[in-house]
Amino acid sequence: MTAAVEAAILGLLANLPPGKSVSPEDVARALDPAGxxxxxxxxxxxxxxxxxxxxxxxxxxxxxxxxxxFKGVWRMRLxxxxxxAS
Numbered sequence: 869m870t871a872a873v874e875a876a877i878l879g880l881l882a883n884l885p886p887g888k889s890v891s892p893e894d895v896a897r898a899l900d901p902a903g904x905x906x907x908x909x910x911x912x913x914x915x916x917x918x919x920x921x922x923x924x925x926x927x928x929x930x931x932x933x934x935x936x937x938f939k940g941v942w943r944m945r946l947x948x949x950x951x952x953a954s
Contacts, residue, residue, distance in 0.1 A: 873899065873907070873914040881924065881946050889927055889945035915944050925951055 876898045880890045896907035918924045919935035926933045927943045932951055
C-alpha cells in the first residue's frame, strides 16, 4: 500500500505547476474517495519518508517545515531551488 500512496502523492504533484502544493486530504481522496479519512495516517507517513529523502517538501503556513517535528495543518510540494537543505 505504501507504493500506492507514494504514487498518488507524486502523481498529483507532477500535474501541478512548480511551487504549487497539495493537501494530504487531496491524496487520501485520490486513494479512496469514500473512506479517505482512513488513508490520512498512511499519507502522512509516506510524505514524511519522501521529505526525509528530499523528494518532496512539507509546508506549514506556506513555508518548508521539518518533517520530523511539524504539527497541525500541512501541505506538500515538490522541491524547488531555494529550499533550505534537509
